[in-house]
Amino acid sequence: MTGTAMSDSETGISLAGPVLRVRGMRKEFPGTLALDDVALTVRRGEIHALLGENGAGKSTLIKCICGAYAPTAGEVLVDGRPVSFSTPRGAVEAGIAVVHQHYNLVPSLSVAENLWLGEALPRRLGLVDWAAVHARARQVLDRVGLDIPTDADVSTLRPDQLAMISIAKAVSGDARIIILDEPTNALLPHEVDRLFEQMRGLATGGHSFLYVSHRLAEVFEIANRVTVLRDGRNAGEFGRDGLDRRAVVDAIVGKRAAQVGRKSRTHASAQTMMQVRNLSGPVSQDVSFTLHTGEIVGVAGLPGSGAEETLNLLFGRLRRRAGTVTVADRPVDLRDPAAAIAAGIALVPADRLTESMFHAETIRANISMPSLSKYLRDPLLKLINRGAEVAGISEVATRMRVRMPGIETHVDDLSGGNQQKVVLGRWLSTGARIFLLNAPTAAVDVGAKAEIYDLIQELAASGAGIVFASTELEEYLVVCDRVLVFFQGRVVGELAGDSLTEGNIMTLAAGGDLSDDQQ
Amino acid sequence: MTSSDSAKAATPFNLMGFLARYGTILSLVILIIVFSIGRPEVFPTLRNMFNVLNQVSILGIIAIGLTVCMVVGLFDLSIGAMATFGGYFAARFLAEIGSDSVLVVAGVMILVLVLAMLIGMLNGALIARLGISPIVETLAMSFIVTGLILGVSGSRTVNPSEITMTFQWIGQGRVMGIPNAVLILAATAFVLWLFLEHTQSGRNMYALGGNKEAARLSGISFTKYALMGMAIAAACAALGGMVAGANLGSGRPQGVGETYLLNAFVAVFIGASTLKPGKFHVLGTCIGVLLIGVINNGLSTLGVPTFWQYIVQGTILILALISASANSVRRA
Numbered sequence: 001m002t003g004t005a006m007s008d009s010e011t012g013i014s015l016a017g018p019v020l021r022v023r024g025m026r027k028e029f030p031g032t033l034a035l036d037d038v039a040l041t042v043r044r045g046e047i048h049a050l051l052g053e054n055g056a057g058k059s060t061l062i063k064c065i066c067g068a069y070a071p072t073a074g075e076v077l078v079d080g081r082p083v084s085f086s087t088p089r090g091a092v093e094a095g096i097a098v099v100h101q102h103y104n105l106v107p108s109l110s111v112a113e114n115l116w117l118g119e120a121l122p123r124r125l126g127l128v129d130w131a132a133v134h135a136r137a138r139q140v141l142d143r144v145g146l147d148i149p150t151d152a153d154v155s156t157l158r159p160d161q162l163a164m165i166s167i168a169k170a171v172s173g174d175a176r177i178i179i180l181d182e183p184t185n186a187l188l189p190h191e192v193d194r195l196f197e198q199m200r201g202l203a204t205g206g207h208s209f210l211y212v213s214h215r216l217a218e219v220f221e222i223a224n225r226v227t228v229l230r231d232g233r234n235a236g237e238f239g240r241d242g243l244d245r246r247a248v249v250d251a252i253v254g255k256r257a258a259q260v261g262r263k264s265r266t267h268a269s270a271q272t273m274m275q276v277r278n279l280s281g282p283v284s285q286d287v288s289f290t291l292h293t294g295e296i297v298g299v300a301g302l303p304g305s306g307a308e309e310t311l312n313l314l315f316g317r318l319r320r321r322a323g324t325v326t327v328a329d330r331p332v333d334l335r336d337p338a339a340a341i342a343a344g345i346a347l348v349p350a351d352r353l354t355e356s357m358f359h360a361e362t363i364r365a366n367i368s369m370p371s372l373s374k375y376l377r378d379p380l381l382k383l384i385n386r387g388a389e390v391a392g393i394s395e396v397a398t399r400m401r402v403r404m405p406g407i408e409t410h411v412d413d414l415s416g417g418n419q420q421k422v423v424l425g426r427w428l429s430t431g432a433r434i435f436l437l438n439a440p441t442a443a444v445d446v447g448a449k450a451e452i453y454d455l456i457q458e459l460a461a462s463g464a465g466i467v468f469a470s471t472e473l474e475e476y477l478v479v480c481d482r483v484l485v486f487f488q489g490r491v492v493g494e495l496a497g498d499s500l501t502e503g504n505i506m507t508l509a510a511g512g513d514l515s516d517d518q519q
Numbered sequence: 520m521t522s523s524d525s526a527k528a529a530t531p532f533n534l535m536g537f538l539a540r541y542g543t544i545l546s547l548v549i550l551i552i553v554f555s556i557g558r559p560e561v562f563p564t565l566r567n568m569f570n571v572l573n574q575v576s577i578l579g580i581i582a583i584g585l586t587v588c589m590v591v592g593l594f595d596l597s598i599g600a601m602a603t604f605g606g607y608f609a610a611r612f613l614a615e616i617g618s619d620s621v622l623v624v625a626g627v628m629i630l631v632l633v634l635a636m637l638i639g640m641l642n643g644a645l646i647a648r649l650g651i652s653p654i655v656e657t658l659a660m661s662f663i664v665t666g667l668i669l670g671v672s673g674s675r676t677v678n679p680s681e682i683t684m685t686f687q688w689i690g691q692g693r694v695m696g697i698p699n700a701v702l703i704l705a706a707t708a709f710v711l712w713l714f715l716e717h718t719q720s721g722r723n724m725y726a727l728g729g730n731k732e733a734a735r736l737s738g739i740s741f742t743k744y745a746l747m748g749m750a751i752a753a754a755c756a757a758l759g760g761m762v763a764g765a766n767l768g769s770g771r772p773q774g775v776g777e778t779y780l781l782n783a784f785v786a787v788f789i790g791a792s793t794l795k796p797g798k799f800h801v802l803g804t805c806i807g808v809l810l811i812g813v814i815n816n817g818l819s820t821l822g823v824p825t826f827w828q829y830i831v832q833g834t835i836l837i838l839a840l841i842s843a844s845a846n847s848v849r850r851a
Contacts, residue, residue, distance in 0.1 A: 317736070338738035347736055355736060358729040360797055369726050370737035372719045382719040426737070 018080075019044045019208050020065070020096070020177050025074035027060050034060040036232045038074070040210075042177060047199060047209045049223035051216075051252055053445035057232040058212050062179055065210075066091040066098050078177070097170030098179045103162045107155035112137035114154055115169050140172040141165075144198055160191030164198055171207065178202075179210045182443070184218055188303045188471065189506070196222045216446075217474060220245065228252055253446055266481045267294035267457070272329075273465040274434055279323035281306070281313045285489040287323070291434065291465040296456065298468045298476040301486030301509050307469055308350070310486070311436045314467065315347040316340040327434065341370060343434075346427030348420075350438040350469075356423045357411055364393045364407040366422050371429040392429060400425040401451060417448020424455060435459060435466045442471065453478055473502040487511045543793040543803075543839055547810050554817035561820045569698060575812035576700035577602075577759045577766070579805065580707050581776075582783040582790075584755020586804045587711060589787055590721075591748040592728040593646065594653040598756035598783060600661035600668075601638065602776030605631055605757030607668050607677070610770025614681035624685045628761060632754050638664065639753025643746035668772045677770030690765025700762050707755065712801040724748060725798075785836050786811055792839040810835065 022040040026033075035057045042048045052058045063069040065076055067085030075082045078094050085091045088098070105114050115137045122132040137150040146164050148157065154165070163183045170178050184192045199209060199222065213219055219226060220243060228236040228251040236251035238244075274291040284306030291297055301307035312318045314325065316334035325332055332343040340347070349355035358366050368375065368389055375389040376382050390407065397407055400421040404414060411422060420440060427435065437456065441449045456479055460466055468479050476483050482496035485508035493508040495501075504514055538545075555563040581598055588595050612627045642660055646653045679687070692699050715721035724744050726734040731741060759779065764770050789810060790803025814835070815828050 315736070336738075336740075337736050338740065341738040349736060354730070354732060356730075356733050358726055358733055361725070361729060365722065365725075369722070369734070369739075372722055376719060383713075383717050384719060384722065386717075 017044060018042065019078065020210070021077040021080075022061070022065060023075050023077070025061065025064055025076075026072045027057075027064055027069060028072045034232050035064065035071070035074075038229065038232070038234055040227050042208050042210055043225075044176075044208055045203050045206050046224045047203050047211055047222050049211045049213065049219040049226045050229065051213070051219065051226060051248065052229035052235070053252060053447055056229040056235075056252075056445075058229055059181070060232075061229065062098065062181060062210075062212065066096055066179065092173055092175065095174060095176040096179065097173060097175035097177070098181065099163070099166040099170060099183060100181050103166040105154050105162055105165060108153065110151050110153055111141070111148060111157075111165060112150040114165060115140055115150075115172065117169075140168050144168045144171060145201060146198070158191060159187050160195045163187065163195050167199070167202070171202065176206070177208050177210065179212075181212050183211070184213060184215060189473065190302065190510075192218060215472060216245065216248065217472070219248075249446065263296075263457075263478055263480065267460040267463075268296075268481050269293045269463075273327070275324075275326045276314070277324045277326075279310065279313055279325065280321040281309050281318050282321070283489045284309050284313065284486070287484075287491055289484060289491070291467065293463050293465060294460050295482075296460050296466040296468055296480045298470075298480035298483035299486065300469070300473070300476055300483050300505050305486040305509065306489040307484075307486040308438060311347065311438050311467060311469055314340070314434075315345060315436055317347070341430060341432070344432050345434045345436065346430065346432035347436045348423055348427075348438060348440050350442065352416070352419055352423060352442070356426075357419060359412055361411060362408045363397060363402065363404055363411050363414070363422055364390065366411045367393045367396055367407075367426050367429065370426060371431075374429065396425045396428050397422070399428065400455060415445070415448065417444040417451065420444055420448070420452060421455065424452070433464055435464055437466060438469045439471050440468075441475065473505050476500070476505060477502065485509050539792065539796045540794055543789055543806055543810065546835060546838070547806065547813060550810070550813050550817060554813070554820065557817075558820045562817060567816070567820070569696075569701065571809075571812045571816045572701045572704070573698045574816060575808050576698070576704040577763045578779050578782050578786065578811065579704045579808040580762065581756050581759035581779050582786040582804050582808055583704075583707055583711050583801055584752045584759075585783050586787050586790065586799050586801055587715065587724070587755075588748040588752035589799045590715060590724045590728050591744050592731065593643075593745060593748055595639075595642070595657045595749060595752040595756075596654060596780070597638075597642065597657040597661035597664060598752060599776035599778075599780035600664040601635055601753045601756035602760030602763065602779055603771070603773060604638075604664050604668055604776075605635060605760030606764030606767075606775050607672060607760075607770045607772050608634070609686070609761045610677040610682055610764050611672070613683055613686050614677050614770070617683075619683040619685050621685055624683065624689075631757055631761060635753045635757035636750040639750035640746045642753065643749035644742070646749070647742040647745035665773070672770075672772035674772055676772065679768035682768055682770070686765050687768045688765075690762050690767070700766060703758070703762055707758070708801055708805055711751070711755075715801055720744070720747065728799075782811055785832065789836060789839045 018041045020042040022038065025035050025038040027035040038057065038061060040061070050058050050061070060069065064071045067088050067090050070086070077083065078096070083094050085094065106117065112134050116133060122129045134150045141148065141150065144164060144167060146161070146168055148161055154162065167178060184195065187195065203209060211223060224240050226238040226243065226248060227234065228248065230252065238248060269292055271293040272290055273293045277288050279287040283304060287306070287310055289297065299307040299310055309318065313320050314334065316336045316339050320334065325334060327343050332339070334340050358369060372384060375385050375392060377385045393407055397404065402418050402421045402425065404418065411419060414422065424440065440456070441452050444452065456466060470476060477500060482494060483500055483505060484491045485493045485495065485505055487509060488511070493514065495504050507514060561567060581602055585595055585598055609627055609631045612630070613624065616623055616627070638660065642657055645651050645656050689699055694702060715724065723734070723739045726737065726739055727741055727744055735741060756776065760775055763775055786807035787799060787804050789807030791797065791799045793803040793806050795803065811832060814831050818828050818831065
């Protein structure tokens with residue numbers, strides 16, 4: 001595989017010359033070899049995707065390119081000249097800019113102030129010349145075709161606008177090679193489209209992008225070329241023409257090709273588990289549906305459509321305005337999460353780092369937190385029976401197939417996929433029967449995704465009812481029995497069987513009508 | 520337990536990690552050795568060891584209570600005022616009643632602890648329900664409590680002659696050769712260690728301090744544990760103040776708690792860099808308190824001027840914080 005990568009870039013059929021080349025890159029850490037003889041070529045005006053599972057070496061490679069790490073061996077060439085940076089500043093001067101997942105913006109400052117961050121502001125009579133600051137900021141935004149006021153607070157902007165401001169900032173510093181580290185994680189499909197449109201515009205103007213993402217569908221849409229890393233080595237390079245989904249997935253996961261197919265078997269029974277009647281919240285209106293034992297119901301919609309809000313209402317995170325919820329024929333008052341948990345409901349929230357993990361705690365403490373009552377020695381002092389806790393939690397961790405040295409390992413030392421298994425496992429021991437899963441595979445690598453899909457199906461097979469939401473449309477086809485699509489707070493359609501397609505979800509979520517397609 | 524041991528054994532030795540965990544204990548041991556060599560006839564005697572413990576017992580009781588509220592992610596700047604509150608009101612009530620019965624003394628002390636807890640719960644309620652910053656809220660409460668004591672006392676100290684012997688015995692007596700104050704410190708440390716490390720409430724507190732939203736989504740009530748944490752901090756401060764009052768044999772309406780406020784924070788922060796870097800815990804706080812005690816006692820046995828005690832204490836705190844932050848950077 002490495003051989004094809006080398007020959008492919010060496011032949012250089014394309015007229016556009018390489019602007020960034022990485023050769024023989026090697027990076028050793030104590031005890032591990034993170035990168036082993038990695039090569040990469042990015043051409044002028046190219047959007048180049050860098051793919052690989054977590055731990056494949058993508059982040060390490062980016063850090064070696066931009067000067068955050070010193071490589072053990074190998075070289076980086078910009079315009080054919082070898083460069084080496086000891087600081088990120090040096091990389092910026094060579095024309096390389098990195099846009100991180102969280103965009104490095106200060107939310108409380110204006111767009112203009114963020115664009116000027118780190119630079120000396122223009123002055124007049126010793127005071128900041130705000131007119132010049134905004135005029136210059138306007139120019140920078142115009143250059144990338146971004147139509148937002150320069151005095152807007154960054155905290156008021158949409159995620160795709162944040163991504164574009166970061167890119168604008170990179171371009172304004174005369175960066176010609178822009179490295180995007182999972183820029184679309186927080187973005188919705190239509191925001192991704194807007195970002196891609198603007199990236200294409202910049203690429204046509206001669207800028208090059210190195211684009212790191214877990215979302216294959218996006219990569220196929222935007223990338224001119226793809227480099228795949230696996231276990232710190234080159235695992236394949238694909239041009240636009242040879243871009244075959246199956247081949248790319250094979251290169252990413254290696255021999256154990258995780259072919260995730262469309263859901264074929266259902267575990268749903270006729271027995272009603274939860275009934276939602278006319279549920280309304282701040283956005284959602286009159287949401288009604290029935291969840292059966294073993295059933296997986298998807299709730300889909302654009303951000304702010306009420307799909308995600310419905311999960312939060314069902315878990316008592318938000319106060320419902322109207323409606324009733326019954327679990328096993330008993331009405332439940334979902335006034336707070338504790339009440340929802342008591343009713344047998346579990347929530348896996350969207351943002352693992354800020355909403356679910358107890359950092360600096362062990363796997364054991366992370367799993368047992370909501371179910372400690374099961375491991376008490378006495379009801380008064382509530383002393384914990386450590387032996388019972390260790391035994392119970394070990395069993396859960398094994399069932400969830402968490403890969404770990406032991407349950408006393410710190411949860412921060414696990415990969416994203418294993419962390420998510422810990423979060424799911426947390427609810428196995430509370431005896432939850434209804435699982436609300438909000439983007440449970442976000443920022444998780446391909447292999448771990450497949451494992452989480454399996455775990456979800458196992459939960460359903462064991463008789464749990466599941467309500468599922470995702471930011472990736474294809475996941476609904478893989479995971480769900482049927483999907484409720486939200487638009488402007490209301491359920492505008494239910495898709496199942498043959499009508500459950502990405503296109504139909506998209507059409508309904510955008511406020512469209514399916515009747516044309518069906519006739 | 521075995522799994523954690525094997526996990527640790529598997530990782531190669533890491534000097535920064537070792538210093539972050541054991542640096543504080545190491546510096547405590549080094550200081551004890553240095554002082555023992557410097558004044559072999561005075562410092563390393565059993566009598567002086569009890570002396571050190573006795574000197575830090577009040578600080579220790581207050582600092583351990585502060586640890587509990589900091590575990591929840593809160594802060595209490597009113598502990599100084601609450602210590603004064605405990606010392607003054609215990610002495611004043613006992614002086615008013617004038618009885619020397621053990622039951623009365625115990626009853627009065629419990630009453631003062633309950634009052635302190637109510638004030639602590641008020642702190643917790645204002646912080647949790649109204650979302651006020653704990654720093655500002657407890658600062659405000661310390662003014663109110665200080666004002667209350669000055670108003671009730673008319674700035675007049677309750678004199679030793681007015682205070683019963685039973686109460687003074689609590690601060691000055693010994694059981695089996697061990698000063699009572701040290702025994703109270705040990706009991707407080709044991710009970711709150713058990714509470715934080717081995718009860719559901721304690722674990723819930725750590726969860727809230729670690730990630731408030733994740734804890735809420737696990738069904739843990741922030742309000743409940745904010746009330747509990749602030750009540751414990753206030754009660755421990757009042758207990759420490761009562762021991763101080765009993766030790767002095769007087770009920771001073773001012774100038775008691777302030778001396779402990781900053782040292783208690785120093786001890787808690789040193790503790791958070793010990794054994795479990797980045798986490799507040801009772802054992803760590805105890806080591807922080809001991810370190811302060813050994814520095815102060817050791818330097819004065821060496822005859823070093825008092826100003827050096829401040830400089831050494833500040834330097835050790837900075838070193839402790841550096842090693843703790845180096846460790847967290849390494850983990851990230």
